[in-house]
Amino acid sequence: MKLIDKVALLYVRDGKILSTLSKGKDKYYLPGGKRENDESDLETLVREVKEELSVEIVESTARFYGTFQAQAHGKEDGVLVKMTCYMAEFEGQPKADSEIARVVWLTCRDMESVSPVDKLIFADLHERGLLD
Numbered sequence: 001m002k003l004i005d006k007v008a009l010l011y012v013r014d015g016k017i018l019s020t021l022s023k024g025k026d027k028y029y030l031p032g033g034k035r036e037n038d039e040s041d042l043e044t045l046v047r048e049v050k051e052e053l054s055v056e057i058v059e060s061t062a063r064f065y066g067t068f069q070a071q072a073h074g075k076e077d078g079v080l081v082k083m084t085c086y087m088a089e090f091e092g093q094p095k096a097d098s099e100i101a102r103v104v105w106l107t108c109r110d111m112e113s114v115s116p117v118d119k120l121i122f123a124d125l126h127e128r129g130l131l132d
Helices: 041-053 108-113 116-127
Strands: 002-009 016-022 032-034 063-071 079-087 100-106
Touching (some): 108 116
8 A cells, every 4th residue: 555645734714625637637635745755744835835825824824634545536446535634824925836737615515526535624614614
């Protein structure tokens, strides 16, 4: 079994979550990405969100939300993604950067348009009354 180690930002406002569409992909993904070398969760989150959205995470506001695991979208069976999720504030206006084609706000009605691990996260946020 192969495990892809990722860190993601859960930024929820008014029942919607900030999400991204990468260039050449057919599913939306939460902002974030793979850990590099010995980066901490926070270092990974700050770097990836800056690369994707051109905003600065306010590190003092970062709060661990949970860890979710599922089959990795677009990978062969048995390749899992482990998504360590944080809620945090950021400075700046999110805009598509780097490999990102589009920045969007999603709700549970968009569940079929997100990756398997994001579906678990959406369901959890919805259960907690945070996501419409």
